[in-house]
Amino acid sequence: MSTKRTGTPLVEMRDISIAFGGIHAVDGVSLDLYPGEVVGLLGHNGAGKSTLIKCLSGAYQADSGEFWVDGKKATIESPIDSRDLNIETIYQTLALADNLDAASNLFLGRELTTPLGFLDDARMEAETRKIMARLNPNFKKFKEPVSALSGGQRQSVAIARAVYFNARILIMDEPTAALGVHETEMVADLIKELKSQGLGIFLISHDTREMMDLCDRVAVMKNGKLIGNERVEDVTEDDILSMIIMGKNPKKAA
Amino acid sequence: MTDSTETLTTSKSDSPNLIAKFLKGTELDTRLLGMFGALALIWLGFHFYGAIFNGYGAMLTPRNLWNLSVQTSSIGIMATGMVLVIVTRNIDLSVGALVGVTGMTMGLLQVEFLPQYLGLGNPFIWIITAVTGILVGAMIGGFHGWLIAYRGIPAFIVTLGGLLVWRGAAFLSNNGKTISPVDSTFQLLGGGPYGTIGATGSWIVGALACVAIIWMLIAGRRSRMAHGFPLRPIWGEVTVGGLACSLVVGAVLLVNAYPWPKGIIKQYAAANNITVPKEGLFISHGFAIPVLILFTVGILMTILVNRTRFGRNVFAIGGNPEAAALAGINVKWMTLKIFALMGALAGLAAVVASARLNSATNALGLLDELYVIAAAVIGGTSLAGGVGTIYGAILGALVMQSLQSGMVLIGFDTSVQQIVVGSVLVFAVYLDNLYRKKAK
Numbered sequence: 125m126s127t128k129r130t131g132t133p134l135v136e137m138r139d140i141s142i143a144f145g146g147i148h149a150v151d152g153v154s155l156d157l158y159p160g161e162v163v164g165l166l167g168h169n170g171a172g173k174s175t176l177i178k179c180l181s182g183a184y185q186a187d188s189g190e191f192w193v194d195g196k197k198a199t200i201e202s203p204i205d206s207r208d209l210n211i212e213t214i215y216q217t218l219a220l221a222d223n224l225d226a227a228s229n230l231f232l233g234r235e236l237t238t239p240l241g242f243l244d245d246a247r248m249e250a251e252t253r254k255i256m257a258r259l260n261p262n263f264k265k266f267k268e269p270v271s272a273l274s275g276g277q278r279q280s281v282a283i284a285r286a287v288y289f290n291a292r293i294l295i296m297d298e299p300t301a302a303l304g305v306h307e308t309e310m311v312a313d314l315i316k317e318l319k320s321q322g323l324g325i326f327l328i329s330h331d332t333r334e335m336m337d338l339c340d341r342v343a344v345m346k347n348g349k350l351i352g353n354e355r356v357e358d359v360t361e362d363d364i365l366s367m368i369i370m371g372k373n374p375k376k377a378a
Numbered sequence: 379m380t381d382s383t384e385t386l387t388t389s390k391s392d393s394p395n396l397i398a399k400f401l402k403g404t405e406l407d408t409r410l411l412g413m414f415g416a417l418a419l420i421w422l423g424f425h426f427y428g429a430i431f432n433g434y435g436a437m438l439t440p441r442n443l444w445n446l447s448v449q450t451s452s453i454g455i456m457a458t459g460m461v462l463v464i465v466t467r468n469i470d471l472s473v474g475a476l477v478g479v480t481g482m483t484m485g486l487l488q489v490e491f492l493p494q495y496l497g498l499g500n501p502f503i504w505i506i507t508a509v510t511g512i513l514v515g516a517m518i519g520g521f522h523g524w525l526i527a528y529r530g531i532p533a534f535i536v537t538l539g540g541l542l543v544w545r546g547a548a549f550l551s552n553n554g555k556t557i558s559p560v561d562s563t564f565q566l567l568g569g570g571p572y573g574t575i576g577a578t579g580s581w582i583v584g585a586l587a588c589v590a591i592i593w594m595l596i597a598g599r600r601s602r603m604a605h606g607f608p609l610r611p612i613w614g615e616v617t618v619g620g621l622a623c624s625l626v627v628g629a630v631l632l633v634n635a636y637p638w639p640k641g642i643i644k645q646y647a648a649a650n651n652i653t654v655p656k657e658g659l660f661i662s663h664g665f666a667i668p669v670l671i672l673f674t675v676g677i678l679m680t681i682l683v684n685r686t687r688f689g690r691n692v693f694a695i696g697g698n699p700e701a702a703a704l705a706g707i708n709v710k711w712m713t714l715k716i717f718a719l720m721g722a723l724a725g726l727a728a729v730v731a732s733a734r735l736n737s738a739t740n741a742l743g744l745l746d747e748l749y750v751i752a753a754a755v756i757g758g759t760s761l762a763g764g765v766g767t768i769y770g771a772i773l774g775a776l777v778m779q780s781l782q783s784g785m786v787l788i789g790f791d792t793s794v795q796q797i798v799v800g801s802v803l804v805f806a807v808y809l810d811n812l813y814r815k816k817a818k
Contacts (some may be wrong), residue, residue, distance in 0.1 A: 207706060218701075221693070222764070232693070232694055232705040236708070242686060244601070246604065246605045
């Protein structure tokens with residue numbers, strides 16, 4: 125479980141702030157992530173977890189603060205910037221185009237083309253079949269728009285999209301919210317596998333038990349501020365809950 | 379693109395009847411078949427109505443169907459662009475006015491300006507004129523797109539304003555006066571007896587089309603095989619190829635069955651020192667040039683939509699704009715480009731329309747926006763975004779034009795025509811809703 129937190133972190137967010145119309149959605153948050161580490165982000169709805177993560181994925185632009193990736197200062201102003209830094213995101217909404225099939229969604233925005241510059245649909249479908257065989261062997265609906273898929277199947281398309289492109293940093297915003305027991309287990313196994321490959325993962329979830337199980341560290345946010353950032357071994361579930369609810373870190377108080 | 383996937387869904391019902399087997403084997407789109415059915419119904423209906431009540435069925439004659447093909451061209455060209463606009467959840471109400479203003483621009487250019495510098499009848503006049511018209515259309519469309527994407531004004535408002543502004547500009551450009559006649563080469567782009575490619579030319583086009591169809595089927599099969607995807611049964615491939623090729627051959631036979639009128643033959647014979655035999659000369663029209671322009675636009679737009687990243691991204695934006703943006707697609711820039719493309723196609727439609735009329739008037743393209751939108755929607759483009767096909771829009775334009783022309787032939791009043799066209803549009807969208815629900 126323990127990860128060596130030495131060397132340069134994969135990502136370092138320093139003093140990130142973003143406000144929407146006077147409301148500080150994220151207020152001076154600093155957080156880092158090392159290779160092979162899973163960091164869980166916890167907090168109430170509206171605590172600022174998703175917003176913080178969207179700054180890192182380029183969906184929002186932070187008002188202030190710095191991103192350091194691999195020890196180098198990085199500018200993240202768009203989803204493309206983030207992607208170029210090998211940061212992949214699985215959004216809570218999945219961000220799928222419902223009218224397109226799995227392959228088109230997997231390669232959305234970075235479609236494979238033939239030497240003449242036309243779409244290589246056959247190769248995209250073949251690649252999709254390959255990765256889906258690994259992630260979700262039961263997946264068969266390759267020709268249908270993703271609107272025709274079940275919640276779990278849609279989720280696996282979104283996960284495949286993040287995993288396929290050799291991400292080094294993975295952001296998963298409630299990846300198991302729409303899943304059944306069996307599929308949730310598959311996601312947990314996948315997280316462990318990716319972790320062993322040396323990826324760094326930010327995981328957002330409401331399920332404290334699951335987080336204790338999967339994460340190396342948990343970071344708790346409330347009202348846009350980082351309340352605590354603790355190794356899982358050092359805290360109890362009650363500690364986390366009190367951070368989420370009270371907004372106070374019992375470790376610091378003690 | 380999405381429609382082809384729907385076919386699989388619908389044909390999945392396990393009743394082993396012949397129709398289901400046929401649809402599954404050929405992978406033909408049921409919506410496409412439905413549109414051909416509607417077209418056949420309209421044509422036969424008007425033909426026999428005319429035959430029974432007026433004593434003469436004028437609908438299914440080579441002459442009428444040839445005219446129909448020419449009349450469909452300008453609306454069809456614009457409908458292909460409207461598909462992209464509507465797929466991305468926008469609307470363009472200004473295309474008719476764009477036809478007017480680009481038509482006037484081209485009229486002034488080729489009649490008032492270019493002959494002064496190049497001399498009347500210079501062979502470059504038509505091409506400079508047409509390219510300018512298309513560019514002006516693209517620039518105005520791009521400007522609309524910029525207002526919509528980068529200034530956040532709803533497309534409905536921008537293009538509603540554009541409808542008024544550009545119609546007014548078309549009037550002001552020559553103080554409401556009509557410009558006529560246009561350059562003689564330019565005129566060929568609108569069809570007419572001389573603006574056709576004749577019997578031999580039509581057979582060549584037909585043969586090329588058949589070769590292309592067969593090549594596409596073979597290439598598609600190879601590609602599926604190479605990746606180990608399920609194949610169509612051989613009889614399915616043969617049926618699809620056979621149907622498509624007979625459609626092409628039928629079209630060639632049809633346009634070749636329509637001869638030049640006597641007056642034109644006399645004129646032509648006199649100009650070329652041919653003596654006309656007693657029983658008369660039979661010179662076929664063949665495909666009209668505007669129809670070939672429409673086909674070319676249709677093919678290029680289909681490639682753009684189905685085979686390029688641009689087209690894929692258009693559909694992604696239509697399906698989920700937020701997801702498209704998160705996937706790194708520049709939605710604003712795409713919107714601008716789509717409206718510029720729509721404008722360019724309106725410019726091209728103006729070339730065809732003004733050439734056909736042999737004049738530029740400020741009323742050119744009046745109400746075209748409604749027919750173009752109706753054509754796209756009847757062709758299966760969903761106003762909710764994300765769904766639509768190019769061939770559907772062209773067929774939709776043909777359906778609209780067939781209705782219109784059929785009612786003229788049997789002598790319906792303009793007011794009745796409007797009532798019918800309006801009702802058909804609403805009914806078609808209702809049918810489409812039913813179809814989609816069933817497909818799900």
